[in-house]
Amino acid sequence: MQCPKCHANMRTFDRMGVHIEQCDGCRGVFLDYGELEAITRLETQMAPPPPPPPVAPAPAQVHYVQPVQQPGWGAQPQYGHHGYGHRKRHGLSGLFFSS
């Protein structure tokens, strides 16, 4: 297929049973219906067990390289900070700058 964005050729990859089309030009990725859910399922299966409580206080850098902890009802993506869009930033100011 052709990339809907830059119209270059897209190649199909198979990653752990999930079909992914990637554009040779802009490197953009296209997901078919249900594939995003499949990736989310894989992510959940691969989630590491919670780390054991450290014996000694951990060095300060540790918090920046691990996924930031969140409660069960949290909406943050679990892996790293990549791909965190500014999708929900619109309206943040109103909530973080006033009562």
Added chain:
Amino acid sequence: MNHTVGVDFDLVAGMAALVAADAKPEVLAVRGDVLVVRVADVVLKAHERGTDLAVLTARLRLAGDPRLSELLLPPRSAPAVVRGRVVTAWPVGTPVEQGEPETLPMEQAGRMLAALHEFRRADFAPPVPIAGAQARMERAVRELPDGPGSGVVRRAFDTLEPLPGGDTLIHGDWHLGQLVRRDGYRLIDVDDLGVGDPAWDLARPAALFAAGVLDPRSWSRLLDSYLDAGGTAVRREDPWERLEAPARALVVQMAARALTAAQRDGKPLTEAQEALMDACGRITSEHEPIPRG
């Protein structure tokens, strides 16, 4: 979330007269009942109707305590009553600019909260007020009108157990709008200042982070600076152990306020506010309602 309603100009004039007879007042903000006016280098605030003068006076006494002078903006004088409203006077400060996340003073904020939380009830002469955080949250839900979305917010509220109090001095309504620069950063708005669980002061950014609105980096900067400065509200190994309940409460509070304002102004919710509604939904599927008598 400033909402311009009819300004009570007699009140504005009465407030300005506290500074000088011929003063030219500038209205800075109208939030419901609350009116904030600037006259020269003085900011005057008419507090919500029903504000308890004795309790507010105790809060002002804390704000004026010399041991807290690098953390809290000190009032210029004791509260006055103008046309039946409690009015306080403050030096002018420069608000934090609402820029990109990298520019937000998260490290300073974290260190200031940690320093504030070093103080305990026993450090001050009684009466020391109870922080108003819990009451503020409950008020937001009580004032939420019935309408689209109000059900899920109330159900999320119903999952909240009564939160423990505490003996730590806390701001009680902390967010970045409560920071101004004046010889370094200072905290303003003492309406909820008092003793309580210090996790309340981290609850709003925690809630915004968990709802997917505040980016993880900004949240980490705040939390790590707080912990590095000796902040006692949470344990580094498991911050959500003590943050989860107050953050859930703040999701409910912010969602309730957002719905109330949207309905009053006839405006749709912003993306960030929608994210809070989604969080309320996830809260209700994860937590059982608490039976109430």
